[in-house]
Amino acid sequence: MRLSDVSFRYSRRGPWIIQEVELALGAGSVVEVTGRNGAGKSTLLRLLAGIVPPTRGSIADRPPVVGYAPDVFPVDQPFTVSAYLAQMSRIRGVPAASGTALAERLNASHLLGQPLGDLSKGSAQKVGLIQSLLAPPGLLILDEPFSGLDEQTRTELPEIIEEVASAGGAVVVSDHQNQLRSFPGADHWLVEDGAVVARDGERARRTVIEVIVDADEADEVEQKLRADGYTTRRAT
Amino acid sequence: MIRLMRFKLAAYARSHRLLQPVIGLFTMMLIFYSSVIPDGKQLTSYADSAGLLIVVFAWAARGLLDTEPAAQRLISMTAAGGPRREIGAGLLAALTVNIGLAAIAITLPLIHGFASVPPAGDIARGVVLHLLGLGAGTALGALTSKPIMPSPATSMLVLFGGYVMLLLISLTPIGSFTVPVMPWMRAANAGTLDEILLPVTAATLLWSTAGALAYIRLRRTRP
Numbered sequence: 001m002r003l004s005d006v007s008f009r010y011s012r013r014g015p016w017i018i019q020e021v022e023l024a025l026g027a028g029s030v031v032e033v034t035g036r037n038g039a040g041k042s043t044l045l046r047l048l049a050g051i052v053p054p055t056r057g058s059i060a061d062r063p064p065v066v067g068y069a070p071d072v073f074p075v076d077q078p079f080t081v082s083a084y085l086a087q088m089s090r091i092r093g094v095p096a097a098s099g100t101a102l103a104e105r106l107n108a109s110h111l112l113g114q115p116l117g118d119l120s121k122g123s124a125q126k127v128g129l130i131q132s133l134l135a136p137p138g139l140l141i142l143d144e145p146f147s148g149l150d151e152q153t154r155t156e157l158p159e160i161i162e163e164v165a166s167a168g169g170a171v172v173v174s175d176h177q178n179q180l181r182s183f184p185g186a187d188h189w190l191v192e193d194g195a196v197v198a199r200d201g202e203r204a205r206r207t208v209i210e211v212i213v214d215a216d217e218a219d220e221v222e223q224k225l226r227a228d229g230y231t232t233r234r235a236t
Numbered sequence: 237m238i239r240l241m242r243f244k245l246a247a248y249a250r251s252h253r254l255l256q257p258v259i260g261l262f263t264m265m266l267i268f269y270s271s272v273i274p275d276g277k278q279l280t281s282y283a284d285s286a287g288l289l290i291v292v293f294a295w296a297a298r299g300l301l302d303t304e305p306a307a308q309r310l311i312s313m314t315a316a317g318g319p320r321r322e323i324g325a326g327l328l329a330a331l332t333v334n335i336g337l338a339a340i341a342i343t344l345p346l347i348h349g350f351a352s353v354p355p356a357g358d359i360a361r362g363v364v365l366h367l368l369g370l371g372a373g374t375a376l377g378a379l380t381s382k383p384i385m386p387s388p389a390t391s392m393l394v395l396f397g398g399y400v401m402l403l404l405i406s407l408t409p410i411g412s413f414t415v416p417v418m419p420w421m422r423a424a425n426a427g428t429l430d431e432i433l434l435p436v437t438a439a440t441l442l443w444s445t446a447g448a449l450a451y452i453r454l455r456r457t458r459p
Binding site for chain 1: 242243246250251315316
């Protein structure tokens with residue numbers, strides 16, 4: 001995906017939010033976007049997601065499946081979590097079971113029967129994350145995804161990002177809390193005064209493998225793998 | 237796009253926003269048909285109904301398009317594969333709701349309101365006029381929806397003010413060049429509707445399409 005000479009403003013006489021940006025986003029790359037409040041991070045993410053077109057310039061080779069999680073998930077909707085995820089699955093043309101499996105992974109199964117309006121901020125963020133992952137994204141855009149999340153999901157999220165990237169998806173995360181600072185190989189884009197300054201990270205190519213062991217030995221194997229520096233996750 | 241349209245309709249129905257235009261519609265029906273419409277006056281009644289219900293159609297379209305919170309519209313755009321599909325699904329959903337309201341407006345007087353069932357030709361003319369009314373109403377509702385007019389006060393003022401302006405302008409000599417509501421009401425009353433139905437249809441479709449295209453264009457930078 002390539003942004004060529006991209007500029008954007010919301011109205012003809014309005015100020016330029018993004019100006020003359022040249023960027024490339026490769027398959028499997030992970031990018032952390034930072035910048036002060038109002039710098040234009042969310043606008044940049046909307047341009048990347050194809051929500052708004054550039055006023056000038058062009059964006060080419062956007063992957064067909066885009067996952068997008070806004071900074072604040074909109075809970076003011078008359079659905080339960082499961083009904084909402086079923087609707088989103090239908091729109092994306094994927095089985096409704098995708099949402100249930102993701103809810104289980106993010107420890108959100110207990111939320112499925114709850115009305116969206118009853119969710120806490122963190123729980124709503126989880127639903128926002130789940131809907132963005134319903135179809136395997138070629139481009140995943142997360143706007144301040146760590147905000148309000150519990151510790152377990154904060155730990156889980158970098159692993160999910162890693163999996164999407166390992167599967168060839170590009171991931172762009174707006175993250176003013178700098179939670180991805182230790183993410184191996186993440187590139188960094190700084191949005192400032194309408195410009196975007198890119199700094200490449202040194203990213204080791206990673207992949208996900210499944211290791212099947214006897215249940216009795218699971219703890220021991222997991223400890224060994226972790227001692228060797230690998231990230232592990234249990235599948236049930 | 238059809239799946240997203242269904243999602244929008246489901247949200248609209250569950251949010252109970254649908255009740256507002258339905259109550260408006262039945263109130264108007266109550267006024268229109270409080271006394272029985274005698275034979276020969278059914279088409280006049282249909283023409284009045286189609287013209288006066290434009291504001292209800294606009295209200296319904298605006299309510300439907302405002303049901304989704306702003307952030308959900310962004311999610312829907314990416315889920316459906318682009319903003320055009322989200323915008324198209326919204327307009328289709330609004331048209332669907334208004335077709336349902338128009339169907340009630342056409343059917344109800346046949347059951348209670350008309351002294352007798354009018355000739356099929358008059359019912360067909362009534363259907364055409366209601367389709368024109370719902371087209372104009374949907375466009376007006378879309379142009380006053382939240383992405384275009386974020387302030388509810390401004391939006392309501394423009395919706396109702398716009399409708400009143402439409403009626404007033406259509407009273408003037410240039411009325412035939414706008415949405416000609418008054419000309420079609422007068423012609424139906426005078427029994428000359430067939431003579432002006434074609435230009436009335438063309439003018440209404442032109443303005444409704446122009447309104448819808450303006451809405452689509454404005455949504456480019458107002459997701």
